Amino acid sequence: MTTDATNRESAPPMLASFSAWRRICQHCEPALYALLRVAFGIVLFTHGLPKVLGESHGSMANPMAGSINLIQNVMGLPFAPQLAFLVMLLETVGAIMLALGLLTRPVALLFALEMVGISYALGPTWPWIDRGIEFPVLMAFLALYMVARGGGAYALDRRFLPHRK
Structure with a gap:
């Protein structure tokens, strides 16, 4: 009869390293997901704030008028x-x-719906480099992952809405 400890001791060093790496990743996953959610929110906020303030953003002299x-x-x-x-409220609040x-x-x-709309608006040519449509496409899929x-x-959902995960 073999145990997990015996299997780990007899496992090749490379396999043991992958196993340890997997455990570390599993341990860090909740914090890394929270970091992804925060970074996503920050990126979106940087697009909403200029609309609120009426300041230029990149090549847009008036982001609200551009929207x-x-x-x-x-x-x-x-x-x-x-x-x-x-859209401005969504991108800020x-x-x-x-x-x-x-x-x-x-x-x-x-x-996700906003990013689909942006992708649609940038079509029908779907420029990958000139207008950067790859970013709203990627953000749409990231948002869909967060929906799932x-x-x-x-997350505050767990604190204030315990039935949510």
């Missing part, structure tokens, strides 16, 4: 100023909520 133009003239949606205001892990799933779903995963171990 209104994108929604109205590129996407052809009605109520562009109101939708741009909601929603980004903070996501970073804190508060209502993670619904907020992440809204971000929830807030994680280090």
Whole structure:
């Protein structure tokens, strides 16, 4: 009869190293997921704050006007100023909520929808380098992962909404 300790002792050194690495990764996973959620929220917040402050952002002299133009003239949606205001709220308040892990799933779903909208607006040519569509595509998939995963171990969802994970 062999035990786990016996198997580990007789395992080749490389296999034992991978096993130890796996245990370390499993131990760190909750904190790393929280870090991913926080970084995602910070990146989104940096896009919302200039809209709130009315300051330039990158090549956009007026980010809020740019959002209104994108929604109205590129996407052809009605109520562009109101939708741009909601995008600004999502990218500020929603980004903070996501970073804190508060209502993670619904907020992440809204971000996934926003990123799909941005990807649609940048189409139909889907430029990979010129306009950087790979970033909203990647962010859409990250947001969908957060929808499926929830807030994680280090989220306010677990503290204030114990039935949520």
